[in-house]
Amino acid sequence: MPLLRKAALSLFVWIVVLLVSFPLIWMVITSVKPQTELFRIPPTWLPETVTFEHYWTLLSETPFLLYFRNSVILSTATTIFVVALATLGAYSLVRFRYRGRETLAMLVLFTYLLPSVVLIIPLYLMMVSLGLSNTLISLVLAYTTFALPYALWLMRSFMEGVPPDLEAAAMVDGASRMGAFRDIIFPQLLPGIISTALFTFILAWNEYLYALVLVNSDSSRPLTTGVMSMLISAFNIEWSLLMAASVMMSVPLIIIFAFLQSYLTSGFGGGAVKG
Amino acid sequence: MPNRPNQTTLERQYARLGILLIAPTVVVFSAVIVYPLLAAIYLSLFSIYTPTLQGEFVGIDNYVKLLSGKLFWQSLGVTLTWTVGTLTLQVIFGVAMALLLNRSFWFRSLARSLVLFPYFLSTVVAVLVWRWLFNDLYGALNHILMRVGVIDMPLDWLGSMPNAMIGIILVGAWKYFPFVVIAVLARLQTIPEHLYEAAKIDGAGPIARFFDVTLPQLRSVLTVIILLRAIWDFKEFDLIYLLTGGGPVTSTQTLALLVYKEAFSLNQMGQAAAYAVAMMLVMLVFMVVYIRRTGTKET
Numbered sequence: 001m002p003l004l005r006k007a008a009l010s011l012f013v014w015i016v017v018l019l020v021s022f023p024l025i026w027m028v029i030t031s032v033k034p035q036t037e038l039f040r041i042p043p044t045w046l047p048e049t050v051t052f053e054h055y056w057t058l059l060s061e062t063p064f065l066l067y068f069r070n071s072v073i074l075s076t077a078t079t080i081f082v083v084a085l086a087t088l089g090a091y092s093l094v095r096f097r098y099r100g101r102e103t104l105a106m107l108v109l110f111t112y113l114l115p116s117v118v119l120i121i122p123l124y125l126m127m128v129s130l131g132l133s134n135t136l137i138s139l140v141l142a143y144t145t146f147a148l149p150y151a152l153w154l155m156r157s158f159m160e161g162v163p164p165d166l167e168a169a170a171m172v173d174g175a176s177r178m179g180a181f182r183d184i185i186f187p188q189l190l191p192g193i194i195s196t197a198l199f200t201f202i203l204a205w206n207e208y209l210y211a212l213v214l215v216n217s218d219s220s221r222p223l224t225t226g227v228m229s230m231l232i233s234a235f236n237i238e239w240s241l242l243m244a245a246s247v248m249m250s251v252p253l254i255i256i257f258a259f260l261q262s263y264l265t266s267g268f269g270g271g272a273v274k275g
Numbered sequence: 276m277p278n279r280p281n282q283t284t285l286e287r288q289y290a291r292l293g294i295l296l297i298a299p300t301v302v303v304f305s306a307v308i309v310y311p312l313l314a315a316i317y318l319s320l321f322s323i324y325t326p327t328l329q330g331e332f333v334g335i336d337n338y339v340k341l342l343s344g345k346l347f348w349q350s351l352g353v354t355l356t357w358t359v360g361t362l363t364l365q366v367i368f369g370v371a372m373a374l375l376l377n378r379s380f381w382f383r384s385l386a387r388s389l390v391l392f393p394y395f396l397s398t399v400v401a402v403l404v405w406r407w408l409f410n411d412l413y414g415a416l417n418h419i420l421m422r423v424g425v426i427d428m429p430l431d432w433l434g435s436m437p438n439a440m441i442g443i444i445l446v447g448a449w450k451y452f453p454f455v456v457i458a459v460l461a462r463l464q465t466i467p468e469h470l471y472e473a474a475k476i477d478g479a480g481p482i483a484r485f486f487d488v489t490l491p492q493l494r495s496v497l498t499v500i501i502l503l504r505a506i507w508d509f510k511e512f513d514l515i516y517l518l519t520g521g522g523p524v525t526s527t528q529t530l531a532l533l534v535y536k537e538a539f540s541l542n543q544m545g546q547a548a549a550y551a552v553a554m555m556l557v558m559l560v561f562m563v564v565y566i567r568r569t570g571t572k573e574t
Contacts, residue, residue, distance in 0.1 A: 041413065096293025107304075118552070126311065128328070206399070
């Protein structure tokens with residue numbers, strides 16, 4: 001392709017891409033503007049003075065760090081729990097033959113599409129009667145309701161991608177079934193496990209509805225409901241502070257995108273869409 | 276196959292190991308999904324006051340109220356408007372963007388990352404950013420639109436109709452169109468180049484090539500995307516609840532919001548459960564179509 005045509009195409013595509021990204025760029029710009037500059041009409045497109053005071057306020061004067069800690073614990077616990085179950089479960093669903101296997105697979109797919117609001121009422125009653133409301137454990141259990149079917153479905157398609165011959169060969173060489181799983185399948189499956197873990201982590205990190213209903217105290221509130229309650233409680237909405245919070249809240253995502261993005265795209269190819 | 280009389284000892288042993296491996300999943304599954312699901316149906320036959328959790332059996336009264344009242348039907352209408360609106364935009368922008376990103380241009384992988392980002396972003400963050408953009412006095416959106424000359428006066432984006440509906444549809448499209456982009460992009464890369472060559476030789480222009488070569492090749496992946504996104508958009512809660520809270524009044528109150536409000540603001544848990552079950556029944560149509568499609572693919 002002639003260079004000029006490629007340049008024109010690049011320019012056009014990048015204008016579109018920047019338009020799509022504008023809300024995010026605007027979020028970053030707003031977060032570094034001083035409060036006085038925020039309420040200018042017309043708005044300044046590039047900040048006249050760059051300040052990090054909002055980030056400082058956020059970390060020192062609000063419970064942001066507490067929420068952040070809660071979100072990290074919550075998402076990590078959910079991820080470990082769900083991925084461990086899903087890895088063994090997917091191995092069983094794909095490589096073993098027993099009664100009810102197909103029905104179970106269909107049930108997983110069905111629950112993968114189930115709306116959260118159907119489960120929220122019984123789950124709320126369940127957590128209250130177990131004395132678990134307002135705890136991080138209640139949220140880990142609640143997050144399992146959408147994360148487990150999702151992870152199982154994803155792991156299942158990754159598992160299908162591992163050639164069965166490898167396992168058979170290992171067993172001919174005298175390995176037990178679980179030995180073959182540990183030494184042969186697990187290493188092959190590792191990229192799939194990482195991909196599933198990342199998706200699960202992001203799902204848990206972003207969840208809002210269960211956190212809204214099940215947790216009502218600052219000590220175990222995650223970031224999503226925590227940051228929204230900062231919005232509601234403030235007398236004057238401090239947009240620069242909220243934009244700083246939004247940026248900080250997206251930090252894990254930015255890290256994943258910068259270093260591990262290929263795992264996200266492979267997950268998409270694997271399980272999220274088929275056809 | 277199971278329990279054939281001539282099943283070998285090894286096969287039976289393996290079946291037992293398989294069941295052992297799936298057992299933890301089944302236990303957790305039953306406790307947090309199957310039991311609550313059945314409980315929701317059971318609860319929908321009661322009248323329960325949320326703060327005290329006391330109530331009595333009312334039979335199908337909740338369903339009678341649901342069918343004869345206006346709320347459910349109105350919310351169903353809102354849900355369908357939102358789903359069709361946002362899904363249409365997602366598919367059109369998604370396919371267009373995928374076609375662009377499939378061309379070769381400078382810094383392509385960076386551009387792809389930037390486009391995909393909103394999909395993985397927390398809905399809370401997306402909503403905060405857009406509420407700031409929609410701000411009637413200091414929002415960037417009103418300012419840009421006035422500058423370009425589309426509007427003369429700042430618009431009240433989320434507080435009046437039909438702006439609020441347009442607002443949620445736009446934000447939904449922005450947040451979820453990358454899903455279409457990723458899926459379509461992956462499929463585009465597998466379309467054999469020689470199909471385009473042949474079309475070129477036959478004298479087909481770029482538009483004819485899109486409709487005669489690209490679109491038929493995308494058909495199956497688009498069907499799956501549309502089904503899946505229709506299901507997900509239909510049950511969307513966070514985005515709408517956080518942007519408008521269902522308002523103004525109940526103009527953007529979808530079924531998911533109706534269930535939440537009935538259970539936790541109006542404190543009628545039984546009635547809310549009935550709404551939830553009815554909502555699930557509506558969704559079941561899409562679910563069955565999707566599951567059948569995916570199911571036949573696998574076998």
